[in-house]
Amino acid sequence: MTVFDRLFADSTLSQLQEKDARDPLAHKRQEFKLPQGVVYLDGNSLGALPLSVPARLAHVAGEQWGEQLIRSWMANGSTSVGAEAAQDWMNLPDRVAAKIAPLIGAHAHEVAVGDSTSVNIFKLLAAALHMAPPGRRVILTEADNFPTDLYMAQGLNALLGGRYELRTVPGDELEAHLTDEVALTLLTEVDYRTGRKLDLAGLTAAARRQGILTIWDLAHSAGAFPVDLNGAGADFAVGCGYKFLNGGPGAPSFLFVAARHQDSARAFLSGWMGHADPFEMAREFTPAPGARRYVVGTPAVLSLSALDAALDVFADVDLGQLRAKSLSLTDTFIELMTPLAARHPLTLVTPHNHDERGSQVSYQHPQAREVMQQLIERGILGDFRTPDILRFGFTPLYHSHADVWRAVQGIRGVLEEAGPA
Amino acid sequence: MTVFDRLFADSTLSQLQEKDARDPLAHKRQEFKLPQGVVYLDGNSLGALPLSVPARLAHVAGEQWGEQLIRSWMANGSTSVGAEAAQDWMNLPDRVAAKIAPLIGAHAHEVAVGDSTSVNIFKLLAAALHMAPPGRRVILTEADNFPTDLYMAQGLNALLGGRYELRTVPGDELEAHLTDEVALTLLTEVDYRTGRKLDLAGLTAAARRQGILTIWDLAHSAGAFPVDLNGAGADFAVGCGYKFLNGGPGAPSFLFVAARHQDSARAFLSGWMGHADPFEMAREFTPAPGARRYVVGTPAVLSLSALDAALDVFADVDLGQLRAKSLSLTDTFIELMTPLAARHPLTLVTPHNHDERGSQVSYQHPQAREVMQQLIERGILGDFRTPDILRFGFTPLYHSHADVWRAVQGIRGVLEEAGPA
Structure with missing residues (x-):
């Protein structure tokens, strides 16, 4: 048997299934709906549906909205509702923030939930630029x-009269560019195309030494592996509710403002739901304590309730085990793909080094768009990313090593039928 | 029989029920869930649940998200879904905008849906200030x-270094303050406390004569009566999805940018979903055509789908009939309340003049908070608004004149038990 054939032998699958049998997170898969006949490798674009979500949505719409109506904004709207689906919509953003905080190494009062990641980036950029030395x-x-x-950043800079320079440099040159001209860094920890993971702690420390504020985009981090914002001394962060947090399409985003900045950072998008006392209906904005001031308008209760229910999946998850499994899955994928990459024009762009890898694996391929289209037709759902990236996301909460094997079998089928056998 | 007694006689109720029998909108009530034992007079805070919404939410969560997953972002994700609940999440904001446009006298490409009213106010303020003469x-x-x-406005002005003055004047002095110092007006057509309706067309015309841009907040207008933004020559507007549009708690908001401004107005909150080609993943922002550029981040699909379903209620509604019924309901309420107002410290603060009235009626009362609390306990759900306002919202899609009678009976009970009989 050649190396190539051995890779796809039953014995390989058996070994992977043995790994799955020892997986301490294996039971989490039962908490998700995963369609028949699909290997879903796009949880880093849209996390799969937690099974608790449809019931929560039905309850929030039918009972909280339909029966209790405006009474649901307050805690005592009804006594007939269990604690697991409490009303008190006013405090729903805070309850969700408290569930996200431990996933990112933050305190609950440092986290605000609501709006999109884009809008939250704007809030933090405005706050940080205002704090930076002129x-x-x-x-x-x-x-x-x-x-x-x-x-x-372009839009905010234009609004501010173009007084800032958005300096874009390659990822491996970032540290060299941390100079005293720099007000802040706006960096995404895990690159959405390559899956390369930056050294959040190291870059944050280097930035702080230069008096530079850091804004971390945790879109592909939160829920994929443990993040320790306070351990790193990070200043600001944002993240996505609908990728590894499984909150549903367009789920509310979160933001983080370190406790030490909360008196000096300003919420320029100051809406009534970030006011210290919204129903006072005062004419002047007085910020609520902590990160709550970054909640702007009326919370999107339906979308936020879905995220709230989805986050309960993490309640019993050991984030160290999550990271270990994620790396085992991506290691396995890279290993199984190696002989295919040797026979086809596939270039691995995800780092081998664990410290530099998120929870996805990506390859360049000259016909990446067409290859992904064929994979999707076979039920292997990954992503094409322009110009030539095949992207495969691994979600340790619901993927097994056997899924990885099936995915590579599907990729092999597409490539071998199209190219040299 | 005294006037007072006559008012609450069965004959009065019979006359109102005759009106209801002739109501061309009476059938619309069947499209809403209205709890037993409640007269819901707070649709101007949170519109009641359209019965189509829970099924739509279940479909979007269970099928579009749960089964089709990321494929639902595109139009051809599945052929098994009927047109009434199409996927194509990418264009969902535009489809919802097209449903709102006729309610406000706008073209579909002048309307963008997403984010909260507060965030949309920020977008329009930024765009309008940038266009105004320096x-x-x-x-x-x-x-x-x-x-x-x-x-x-306070937050944006602070972000811009405090270079603007937020001038607040009483509503009846607005026209006198339309001077050449003024960059723009930011006015809510219907006052949330008093229900007083401004002359949108007249003030817009007066502002235009002075070279002043107008931003209209239609929170208590859209879906309550016909609005004609283009007829009035309005420049910008925002509105709320969860009051008279019944889109659910915290539903996405809408904004309007007149076609003539779309090349010169800038979307400073420039997110990837407002880009002309989001999946090109270009490094520079190129705005999408029309108002779509004001869609910022990934749309909140669950909340947006609820709003989409809710708006179908308006498909067969004659807005002229809607306005006529709204005025009939509020006239009836004021008339029935008149003898109570003569015996109790109730001061009507809503205008008698139809042209100056929205779809609510408000009274001042020195114990307004306590009175409303007692009303709510009796199932008459209105709103207390600080400092002393009892607010009653009327929704012509689901209220009858008999509901008005029942509401006044409830108010009478609370007031007469507490005060002189």
Whole structure:
């Protein structure tokens, strides 16, 4: 048997199934709906549906909205509702924030939930630029940062008269660009195309030594592996509710403001739901304590309730086990793909080094768009990302090593039928 | 029989029931869930649940998200879904905008849906201030405008270094303050406390004569009566999805940018979902055509789908009939309340003049908070608004004249038990 054939032998699958049998997170898969006949490798675009969500939505719509109506804004709207689906919509953003905080190494009062990631980036950029010394005019970011991060910075800078420079540099040159011109860094920890993970702690420490504020985008981090914002001394962060947090399409985003900045950072998007006493209906904005001031308008209760229910999946999860399994899954995928990569024009762009890897694996392929289309038709749901990236996301809460094997079998089928056998 | 007794005689109720029998909108009530034993007079805070919404939510969560997963972002994700609940989440904001446009006298491409009203106010303030002549530094608003409108203007002004003045004047002095210092007006058509309706067309025309841009907040207008933004020559507007549009708690808001401004107005909150080609993943923001550029981050699909389903209620509604019924309901309420107002310290603060009335009636009462608490306990759900306002909202889609009678009976019970009989 050649190496290639051995890879797809039953014995390989058996070994992987043995790993799955020892997986301490294996039981979490039962908490998700995963369609028949699909290997879903796009949880880093849209996390799968937690089974608790439809019932919660039905309850919030039918009972809280339909029966209790406006009484649901307050805690005592009804006594007939269990604690697991409490009303008190006023405090729903805070309850969700408290569930996200331990996933990112934050205190609950440092986290606010609501609005989109893009809008939250705008809030934090505005707050951080206002705090930075006036002479520092550079917003430092990666050339390959996710586009909305760049666009929001462009828009804010235009609003401020173009007084800042958005400096985009390659990821491996970031540290060299941490100079006294730089007001802040706006960096995404895990690159959405390559899956490369930056050294959040190291870059944060280097930035602080230069008096530079850090805004971390945790879109592909939160819920994928443990993040320790306070351990790293990070200043600000945002993240996504609908990727590894499984909150549903367009779920509310979260933001983090370190406790030490909460008196000096300003919520320029100051809406009534961030007021210290919204129903006082005062004419002047007085910020609520802590990160709550960054909640702006009326919370999107339906979407927020779905996220709230989805986060309960994490209640009994050991984040160290989550990370270990994620790395085991991506290691397995890279290993199984190696002989295919040797026979086809596949270039691994995800780092081998664990410290530099998120929870996805990506390859360049000259016909990436067509290859992904064929994979999707076979039920292997990954992502094409322009210009030539095949992206495969691994979600340790609901993937097994056997899923990885099935995915590679599907990729092999597409590539071998299209190319040399 | 005294006037007072006659008012509550069965004959009065019979006359009202005859009106209800002739009501061309009476059948719309069947499309809503209205709890037993409640007269719900707070649809101007949170519209009642349209019966189509829970099924839509179940479909979007269970099928579009749970089964189709990321494929639902595109139009051809599945062929098994009927047109009434199409996928194509990418275009969902535009489909919802097209349903709102005819309610406010706008073209579909002038409307964008997403984010909260507060965030949309910020977008429009930023766009309008950027367009205004540099010498004009006054943002003119009402002293009693809804607080979040004031707060968002305060926050934006602080972000811009305090270079503007937020000038708050009484509603009846607005026209006199339309001077060449004024960059824009930020006005809510219907006052959330008094229910007084401003002359949108007249004030817009007066503002335009002075070179002043107008931003209209239609929170208590859209879905309550016909609005004609283009007929009035309005520049910008925002509105609420969860009051008279019945989109659910915290439903996405809408904004309007007149077609003539779309090339010059800038979307400073420029997110990837407002890009002309989001999946090009370009490094520079290129705005999408029309108002779509004001869609910022990933749409909140669950909340947006609820709003989408809720708006179908309006598909067969004649807005002229809607307005006529609204005025008939509020006239009836004021008439039935007149003898109570003569015996108790109730002061009507809603205008008698139809042209100056929205779809609510409010009274001042020195114990307004306690009176409303007792009303709520009896199932008459109105609102207390600080400092002394009893607010009763009327929704012509689901209220009958008999409901008005029942509401006044309840109010009578609370007041007569507490005061002179």
